[in-house]
Amino acid sequence: MTAMPSAQHYVRLSGEEFRSRLREALDIYVEAMRYPPGTAEQRAPMWLTHVLREGWRSVAALDDEGRLVGIAYGYRGKPGQWWHEQVRRGVVEREGEQTAATWLDDYFELTEIHVRPGAQGRGTGEDLLRMLLDGVPDSRVLLSTPEGDSRAWKLYRRVGFDDVLRQYRFTGDPRPFAVLGRALPLE
Numbered sequence: 001m002t003a004m005p006s007a008q009h010y011v012r013l014s015g016e017e018f019r020s021r022l023r024e025a026l027d028i029y030v031e032a033m034r035y036p037p038g039t040a041e042q043r044a045p046m047w048l049t050h051v052l053r054e055g056w057r058s059v060a061a062l063d064d065e066g067r068l069v070g071i072a073y074g075y076r077g078k079p080g081q082w083w084h085e086q087v088r089r090g091v092v093e094r095e096g097e098q099t100a101a102t103w104l105d106d107y108f109e110l111t112e113i114h115v116r117p118g119a120q121g122r123g124t125g126e127d128l129l130r131m132l133l134d135g136v137p138d139s140r141v142l143l144s145t146p147e148g149d150s151r152a153w154k155l156y157r158r159v160g161f162d163d164v165l166r167q168y169r170f171t172g173d174p175r176p177f178a179v180l181g182r183a184l185p186l187e
């Protein structure tokens with residue numbers, strides 16, 4: 001793994017800025033998640049659609065030459081969105097309607113958070129997460145992450161995310177996922 005310069009500063013991205021950095025952001029995503037190269041082309045239209053959703057916001061970590069080192073974004077979750085319906089199905093099946101309503105009535109979906117592998121482990125992920133969630137008006141934040149021992153897990157536990165669903169299978173993905181959540185604002 002190539003060592004990367006640490007993030008020098010953080011910026012909020014407008015939709016336009018996000019679009020212009022889409023390629024760079026997808027490169028980080030593919031590298032950080034160790035997905036096959038074609039994944040970027042597949043995901044691009046979806047990431048662009050997300051920009052148009054209510055409550056969408058994004059933060060970026062940049063190095064001293066202005067290159068992207070990390071990216072995070074999310075938006076307000078709502079009925080009818082694929083992820084919302086998948087999570088709702090799981091929570092209703094396992095915990096019932098009441099619990100589903102508690103988690104899913106007013107939440108921000110943390111959709112993506114990725115740091116270039118060579119720049120991980122220096123606090124950039126936590127900085128991105130805190131900046132992204134700062135000022136979010138929703139009362140909870142939810143995310144999904146593959147089950148397993150990872151930096152992502154350590155980060156989410158460290159900032160107080162609890163289990164909403166464990167060992168959950170999203171339609172079309174054979175991997176088990178966890179859905180995690182916590183109340184907002186963060187301390």
Ligand SMILES: CC(C)(COP(=O)(O)OP(=O)(O)OC[C@H]1O[C@@H](n2cnc3c(N)ncnc32)[C@H](O)[C@@H]1OP(=O)(O)O)[C@@H](O)C(=O)NCCC(=O)NCCS
Nearest residue numbers: 032033113114115120121122123124125126145151152154
């Ligand atoms: C998850 C991810 C975004 C976290 O980003 P990160 O920059 O590595 O996270 P942080 O640096 O904030 O925290 C990770 C480690 O840095 C340590 N750390 C935090 N601040 C630090 C600092 N100032 N100096 C040194 N180390 C620090 C933490 O203790 C933690 O150590 P550990 O993982 O050994 O326990 C990143 O690891 C990543 O992109 N992973 C692959 C993609 C992924 O899984 N994305 C999430 C999918 S749901």
